[in-house]
Amino acid sequence: MATHQSAGFAALADPTRRAVFERLARRPLSVQQIADGLPVSRPAVSQHLKVLAAAGLVAHDRDGTRRVYRVDMRGIAAMRGYLDRFWDHALAAFKAAAEKEETDA
Amino acid sequence: MATHQSAGFAALADPTRRAVFERLARRPLSVQQIADGLPVSRPAVSQHLKVLAAAGLVAHDRDGTRRVYRVDMRGIAAMRGYLDRFWDHALAAFKAAAEKEETDA
DNA sequence: ACTTACGGTAAGATATCACTTACCATCTGC
């Protein structure tokens, strides 16, 4: 999973798909409800949800024929973990460089 | 910048480009050095670096005719900030749901 | 059983992306 990061970043790279994700973050919605709020067709929304689900960023519950989608924390956690690694590393390198600068001066 | 998140996610969505970024995280490298360690041509690396730079994920210093690229913390910070918003929100919603579940039971 | 609402999937068109080779500009050292 740690080597599979493409899915998450690719999922949030598309503006329409990120809009879907952001709306689900506000509150769970059905497919139709998402489509109503966006300038794309319902099948397009279904396809976006498929990509988001594959990245672990959304999940859904059934309610009759409806599917209520919601954000899935696991995907967010994976992406945060990936970025945190580089953040920590870059921060450590920055601090080391700053201290070296100070010692040299 | 906060509404311009596509650049960062799109930049890290491509496996080759993410490989470039990860190598720069280990240590600063010239364009040629990056290309030597990857199965793509040097111009391809230049193009990837352009995308990463536009997303604020890398920067470079001059050393004669060479350009030594390094990671730029600002881009990482922006992406972390974006994800953290959703993380905090999802975590709060999860806790609220868990407590409600407990109250109902 | 029939109708309606909901939503996933297929097929196809257009746009965008990542890569290549070719070319050009800049800086260094002789």
Next chain:
DNA sequence: GCAGATGGTAAGTGATATCTTACCGTAAGT
């Protein structure tokens, strides 16, 4: 000034992504 090294950019190509319409399956209500 010349030669070599370094790297950005242009043009073209093949692959991929996103969208559309059309179609099909499933669940609920009458």
